[in-house]
Amino acid sequence: MPVFGLGTWRMGEHRERFAREADTIRAALDLGIRLLDTAEMYGEGGAEEVIGDAIRGRRDELFIVSKFYPHNASRNGVVEACERSLARMACETIDLYLLHWPGSVPLEQTFDGLRELQARGKIRDFGVSNFDQADLEEIPAADRDMLGCNQVFYNLAHREVEWDVAPWCRERGVPLMAYSPLDQASGLLRSAALAEVAARHDATPAQIALAWLLQRPDTVVIPKSAQIARIRENFAAVDLRLDADDLAALDAAFPPPAGPVRLGMR
Ligand SMILES: NC(=O)c1ccc[n+]([C@@H]2O[C@H](COP(=O)([O-])OP(=O)(O)OC[C@H]3O[C@@H](n4cnc5c(N)ncnc54)[C@H](OP(=O)(O)O)[C@@H]3O)[C@@H](O)[C@H]2O)c1
Numbered sequence: 321m322p323v324f325g326l327g328t329w330r331m332g333e334h335r336e337r338f339a340r341e342a343d344t345i346r347a348a349l350d351l352g353i354r355l356l357d358t359a360e361m362y363g364e365g366g367a368e369e370v371i372g373d374a375i376r377g378r379r380d381e382l383f384i385v386s387k388f389y390p391h392n393a394s395r396n397g398v399v400e401a402c403e404r405s406l407a408r409m410a411c412e413t414i415d416l417y418l419l420h421w422p423g424s425v426p427l428e429q430t431f432d433g434l435r436e437l438q439a440r441g442k443i444r445d446f447g448v449s450n451f452d453q454a455d456l457e458e459i460p461a462a463d464r465d466m467l468g469c470n471q472v473f474y475n476l477a478h479r480e481v482e483w484d485v486a487p488w489c490r491e492r493g494v495p496l497m498a499y500s501p502l503d504q505a506s507g508l509l510r511s512a513a514l515a516e517v518a519a520r521h522d523a524t525p526a527q528i529a530l531a532w533l534l535q536r537p538d539t540v541v542i543p544k545s546a547q548i549a550r551i552r553e554n555f556a557a558v559d560l561r562l563d564a565d566d567l568a569a570l571d572a573a574f575p576p577p578a579g580p581v582r583l584g585m586r
Pocket residue numbers: 326327328329330357358420449450471472498499500501502503504505509526527542543544545546547550551553554586
């Protein structure tokens with residue numbers, strides 16, 4: 321799985337912007353970005369349609385992640401939701417298919433459906449999103465070690481996952497996919513500590529926030545931008561290397577959790 325992807329939340333919400341959004345995604349692929357993250361929820365299928373347009377003729381180069389609603393997580397529900405997503409993206413396979421957040425359908429049913437999709441070649445791999453440790457423990461034992469990832473809210477200002485979720489995943493070789501890695505362009509990007517580290521590297525705060533995540537073990541980032549200049553800026557973070565002084569300064573400004581904390585969600 322590529323370590324850097326493009327998020328697509330808030331894309332596909334307005335039909336008049338579809339063509340421009342597809343152009344932006346195509347330009348991101350031209351830069352070398354190979355992972356796209358989407359969900360049936362984004363624009364109620366609109367983001368998947370935009371992706372379908374953008375990836376025409378180049379599907380094989382890419383790693384596509386999509387997610388299904390918890391209300392579609394029954395055995396048949398997940399199969400049908402996947403067929404709809406594939407039709408919108410006009411492709412044969414989703415590389416990694418995730419339950420968007422924990423719901424009320426028993427997970428045995430969900431994972432039966434996911435295994436069926438995998439056996440039929442409709443998905444290559446499956447996983448979860450927004451699962452805390454208790455949720456992860458409820459996954460049928462045989463499926464736990466097979467998880468392709470847990471996609472979680474994770475950035476410098478929100479390190480809740482580090483208490484128990486990240487160690488749980490690491491022990492089982494399950495990658496973390498950090499969503500909202502820029503904390504949705506909130507105060508994080510204006511932090512003095514981030515600016516100081518950024519100045520040392522002749523980089524931007526967004527690049528440092530992403531580089532920090534990329535240096536965490538088994539962590540993938542999926543920042544979203546609808547602006548190609550920012551996508552280029554963000555993608556350059558893969559070439560940055562933070563040293564021990566940088567990491568100490570960031571730890572001091574954004575300390576890891578000192579005890580159990582509820583997993584955040586956006
Ligand atoms: N599994 C889940 O429950 C879940 C939840 C949330 C998100 N996600 C996924 O994760 C992706 C990323 O998360 P996110 O969209 O919530 O937040 P994010 O990537 O942390 O931040 C996106 C925001 O930052 C801005 N931005 C991007 N690059 C920037 C830069 N270099 N400098 C300044 N501002 C910048 C974007 O604006 P512009 O577009 O105008 O550049 C946008 O407003 C989503 O798109 C989605 O695919 C998953």
